[in-house]
Amino acid sequence: MIRFIVRRLLQLVPTMFGLSLLLFIWLHRLPGGPETSILGERATEERRAQIRASLGLDEPIWVQYGRFMRKLVAFDFGTSIQTGRPVMTEFGQRFPATLELTVTALVIAIGIGIPLGYMAARRRGSWLDNGTVMGSLLGVCVPVFFLAYVLKAIFSEYLHVFPSSGRQSDLLEATHVTGMFVLDGLITREWDAAGDALLHLVLPGIALASIPFAIIVRMTRASVLEVVGEDYVRTAEAKGLTERTVRGRHILRNALLPVATVIGLAVGGLLSGAVLTETVFAFGGIGSFLRDSIEFRDYPVLMGFIMMIALVYVLVNLAVDVSYGLIDPRVRVR
């Protein structure tokens, strides 16, 4: 197991290296540069050139890449052109929001998706099954931004139950420790702050969860269907075990293994889905910042954030694989 982890981590090195090279070339081939955004609309060509020079953007790309890599060794992604602050600081400040949102979406998707998928599979062909499958398919088919709008129109504008934007009520002065507001509220025992942050998470959470939810429902359903037909479930039934034992120990435990993999992969979708969701809900995470950064041609942020996201994604999947190994002994010995 340890060897497996070490191996995967080592494999990460060339992948990240390749990613950085690819990204670097790619980003720096984008037309335009940060100078327009720094200087605004009236800048003269001369001053733009000066900005480019002082940012080192006039040097050959490999020199720039070399400089980037030299700093990267010390885990320094440089400084955001947009905000003039270190990229890692920006990431550290914004990632908790995205993390909170992603986790919420995952909790929603998993919390509803797995039970629903299970029930659909057990009552295969029933209206519940058909409804679930249809509903989950529909979930994938609604563009997120449209879903977000409809949710807000219903729950914020009309019913006034959930806030439509932001992460916490502006009128609240909550203490922040981790940057994940719900957690902060719990840590500092400011229950109302935690509750308020939680309310703010509901709508973006649902919007972001729609796609992973559909995937999880369908995967769970298919997987349960498959496992239910397995011989060992029949064996368990033949042993006269109670329905609960059969369900929990024999069906779900096995059926959830492939679901776990899918969840791991869905994290990638969540992270990129966050770009849209955070924009529409004015939710200050890495997604909306990344979007701004592209406009700003904020190379250090783009490089740093995308690589960090890729790293998070790869690590999450590694974690999934590891936990897979912990649950499934067949994978353990390798």
Added chain:
Amino acid sequence: MTLLSVQGLKVHFPIRRGVLFDRTVGHVYAVDGVDLEVPRGGTYGLVGESGCGKSTLGRALLRLSPVTAGRVVFDGVDVAALNGEALRKSRRRMQMIFQDPMSSLDPRQNVESILTEGLVAHGLGVNAAQRRTKVMETLDAVGLPRWAMSRYPHEFSGGQRQRIGIARALVLGPELIVADEPVSALDVSIQAQVINLLEELQAELGLTYLVIAHDLAVVKHISDVVGVMYLGGLVEEAPSRELYATPLHPYTRALMSAVPVPDPEVEDRRERILLRGDLPSPANPPSGCRFNTRCPWAQAKCATERPELVEVRPGHKVACHFTAEIDAGVLARN
């Protein structure tokens, strides 16, 4: 008269594992030093427990498995040393029949295409019409209706599929056919049809067979000479009648006594030699005589010295240190 002669054949599969780069940490000794000879027009039967290396040996003869060491002399040519185009050309004369008739047929190819593929590959048959005639003749030979040509494998019953597999092997006009468990996937009543077909074809076309099976009765029925394999090596080889009458190797004896006979009289009378435990792993074979861990007659010597396959009677070879003693009944079972 010898068509096929195998000398010191070894097939070792490397076990690769490593942190960053895979290193070979050991080998699966699938076939570990096998000598055998098959005369032209004869049938050599190979039996043994699952995982003892029968299939690997059969495949190695056709170079479908890599050969680690040894010679496979087919009609005077060492096939094990051939490569590239020469190897491909040589395949025309040696064919294979597989165990699972379904998985060995491409589900997307119709029977005609399955049968002509080899002809095309070897440039046999000048034109499509000729090839078609050839295919039809072969279908007739294996007892399939001609309309089968345009059908797909899944439209046939198991027995018919196996006939297609046989036809595919036959169509190239090979001299040697390696049949890897040709009947074990078939229903009892179909097995006999296929066995009879194989026998008829041999009589008609003068084919040479190497038949692999784990069912001793089948092997004994079809073969002139039977080789008993245990953990990568031959432990006994004898004409089939002789083998049944006087099995010499302890393993053969145990095998014989284990085969159930559909006759209550025989069953009630039989004395079983029950073996302890299971086949050891070919990756970590026991030292000395491979069978010593399960042998009822095992002695100290057996754990250290590996017995050679020696001819104890004309045509009857055994690899056991104590053949004579066991046969004479002087060695007690432990």
Added chain:
Amino acid sequence: MTMSLLDVQDLTVAFTRRGEPDVLAVDGVSFTVEEGKIVGLVGESGCGKSVTSLAIMGLLPRRGVRLGGKALFEGTDLLQLDPGAMRDVRGRDVAMIFQDPLSSLNPVISIGLQVTEVLRRHRGLKGDAATREAAELLDRVGIPDPKRRLREYPHQLSGGMRQRALIAMAVACRPRLLIADEPTTALDVTIQAQILELLKDLVREFGTSMIMITHDLGVVAGLCDTVNVLYSGRVIEAAGRRPLFAAPRHPYTHGLLGSIPRLDADVDEALRPIRGSVRDALPWAKGCAFQPRCDRAVERCVGGAPELEDTFTGHLCRCVNPVSHEERV
């Protein structure tokens, strides 16, 4: 008349599917299992052996299955029991062993848990007591070093070991009836011999009755007291094993025996296979299902199913033109 342990009467299982004709997998099968006896169900693939056993165990899916007939276990009809009550019976009074020992064990749960969960469920054993009992069970079925094995997972065991573990689970509650669905088909002959020997011992030791399902006539010949031969969902011949093998009456049984290469037969003796394949069957309603493959077929074979008749004492046969006593194998 003493009551049989299990009395299967006219068991019918039909699989229904929307838009398709029903599949009559089991079509009026009747047989009895006496206390302490071993009953064999033989037949080729797809003849309904497994479905019969699953129906008795109440393991068929509830949806899309039509059940008929009775399966009286000590007088109670298992087919009529509600699912909860059936759960109590399963594993305690009636246990089952399946064909493929690898896929029949849950790959992600330790052997120990899989054995103890039965003990816990039906014998109320807890914690250490359950573990100890499980170890004893494993020891009984011939698994060496049971303490260690309990902690291991199915993939770490060899095929024979797995089947032994499955048997241990099945006999954990000393069931009255053990149903073994091809328990040795996936195993090597040497291992098969071990397992069969073990089953024989256990049955003798516990006084358990057993239904042995197999397609291997050899296994039946060595093990069973009575044998039922199935074809296309019906029993076509039933008899004690000696009469059956000595004088098979039904052309199918006869043909089957003729097509098996026998170790003790002479090498030159040719096999006499049955024509065609199991798929070439007539629906019973139209006649004898075996008729298309039968060498002895006569006019009367078509038109309606022949009855299962007692040809002479205890030897039942469903054929209008049975093999006479003289033309034996």
Added chain:
Amino acid sequence: MSRKKDRIDQLAELAGTRAETGESLWRVAFKRVRRSPTAIVGAVIIAVFLLIALLGPLFAPHDPVAQTWRGDISESMGLFPGPRSGNLLGVDSLGRDEFSRLVIGARISLLVGVLATVFGLVIGAALGIASGTAAGLGGRVGGWIDSVIMRFIDILLSVPGLLLAISLAAMIGNGLPTVMIAVGTINVPIFARLLRGSMLAQAHSDYVLASTALGVRKPRIVFSHIVPNSIAPVIVQATLTLAVAIIEAAGLSFLGLGNANSSYPEWGVMLADAQRYLSVAPRLSIFPAVAIIITALGFTLLGESMREALDPKLRR
């Protein structure tokens, strides 16, 4: 023809087989698909929209580009004429007939979906085949090629799709080709992995071994056995991707990267453009959104039922 059939039946009886009419695997799958109600719903939806896309100009009552009713529009007064005679679904923010735009828009939207999928499929399949071939049949060098390709795929996979699309769009400029390439690129790794995976599974199958034993050359084995047998899951995936592609394209349009290029209608762009009128004329958003949702649903339904039909594990 009928003579032949008769003979087949005769022969079948002789051989003791019931004659079954020849059916390829695809046909069997097709039959199964046809029995599933979801598949039928999906297929009907797709058929209808395809028809609309093909025959759009015949349906459309008006020129979708002409700003005929511009005089009726006033944003500052909240004037957006809704459904009325002549304009079945009202007019859009520039006084163009909404119904005609929807009908004509089907064409480009479907085209975007299809081309994006095809783009992803072609590139993905090429990578997958290269990698699968290398891994399945080539020795040391093959393994090396395979690793390189797979690492590249990993890299693609680890970059959030939308960002990939946004930066691609920033590089090649806005427009339909951008959307198609971007959406296609997002799907490249999926197709590649899928194909490689199933190719590897096939490469170890017995019939490949059988072909090798026949002396068939490797390239032929790859292209006439392995690839055709591996392609089924990819095709199913492609159907599903079509749905996703249409939605993703809409998402890109929402971010302003879509076919802003022309006044020619496309659902994603229509939806994105109508966002600013959500409070005054929600129908301008709802119509294209519903069109997108229904089309995507059609493809998803069909794809899912195809997946179920082709999945041997779910067959029962």
Added chain:
Amino acid sequence: AESKRDNSSTSKDKTLVFGTAGEPKVLDPALATDGETYRPPRQVLETLIGNEQGSAKLVPRLAEKWDVSPDGTVWTFNLRKGVKFHDGTDFNADAVCQNFNRWFNFTGLYQNVAEYWLDTFGGFAKSESPTAPPSNFKSCAAKDSNTAVISLNKPTSRLPGAFTLPAMSIQSPKALAEYANESMSGDAKNLTYPKYALEKMVGTGPFKFVSWDRANKKITMERNDGYWGDKAKIAKLIFRAIPDENARRQALEAGEIQGYDLVAPADVPSLTSKGFDVPARPPFNILYLGMGQDNPKLADVRVRQAIAYAVDREALVKSKLPNGAKVADQFMPDSVEGYASDVKKYPHDVAKAKSLLAEAGATGVELKFYYPTEVTRPYMPNPKDIFEILKAGLEEAGIKVTPVPEKWSPTYLDDVRAGKPDLWIVGWTGDYNEGYNFVGTFFGRQKPEWSFDNVALRDALAKVDIEPSREKRIEMYKDINKQIMEFLPGVPLSSSPPSIAFAKNVKGVKPSPLTDEKFYTAEFTS
């Protein structure tokens, strides 16, 4: 435990949350030019001269009175007495001069980003760019503690208007000194804004800066109880960035924010009907259609005129622009001094356009029309629809249009500046009420986008720029406007009033033509 929460009922204790479209770049207004960056300093910092609330008229702010010498080179400010910075230090002439000298002595990257200083004074004490002209700023002297004197080398039309710019806000010298030895660039090849510009803002204004929560895009300010003027009527002011237009509206309707900027014109009527207050700012901007004369066809004035006749500006204004928008007939809105009513007009006339094109032998010309996507500017609420309408007019007149949509930043701006388009749309919101801020910005120097060299126009602009007399300048601007409209380098399209929205219970914020809204007058009613 409870966190602190604002649930007070009186306006004086309440918090106002205002939704903005974006975040500021920095907190030091001297280093930026954009409206979002200026919004917070406008509440926290003050300039010497201010704008009257709701108009572009100059009024005293930190200077009670100002004078200029007749030659226009010496500006004397009589400063308000008793004003204190938020950090408690005194505001006086020294403080003013320290600010001016700080700007004048900017080095390194500061020189590039201090746009408005450059625009106003042309250079720095030590200009690092070799081609830069010498600075027009000579000195700042504190005559006494309440009199500051700023001397120039030559007069400029930018003053006194530029003194109202947030970029020239006076900040606490003490606060500046704390960060004095920080350079703009952190390390080599990394642009790092000085810490001061990122975390501090100490001025004299009605609000004190509290915090900038970047993760949540939120800037918090609180009432300055020591303010010299009318104290703010709310306790706290929060600017929260909500980039999505719909999201801003929904947040207002859901009651999470009490106001927002950049209201989509289409939302105005519906918001109004729901009872929200949606005042429009007096138009102080120009949207125009640019024409690149490096296209030989466009170098022909008849073609340019044909285009002007072809585009339907009335329809554009009526259907797409907010209430109060006007068709523009010259390159400045009518509220700017120097607006000429008698310029040559180009009403919508397709026939005339066609005949002019025929006359110029330019039938069937094809023009690359660039327009920005995904952007809302105060003068251009919906570029795509505007483009569509213009395109329809041009096509009607027989001009083929190749649309080139591009992202506003950086591609569109870069390409326009590089002179790639034949036609483009862009606009300008005035900084202060001075004609040069419009026409001078457009045509004051040669630009690749227009790619023409009209010597007469350039000279006229150069002259008006150094004319010290305001009256004379006004006349000169009128002439210049006529000249421009004859030459017709582009087609002025419209001046439109961008709207701003407030909740029903918020009153008191006067929309400003310069987007210079002051929130200290805001209050909650009932």
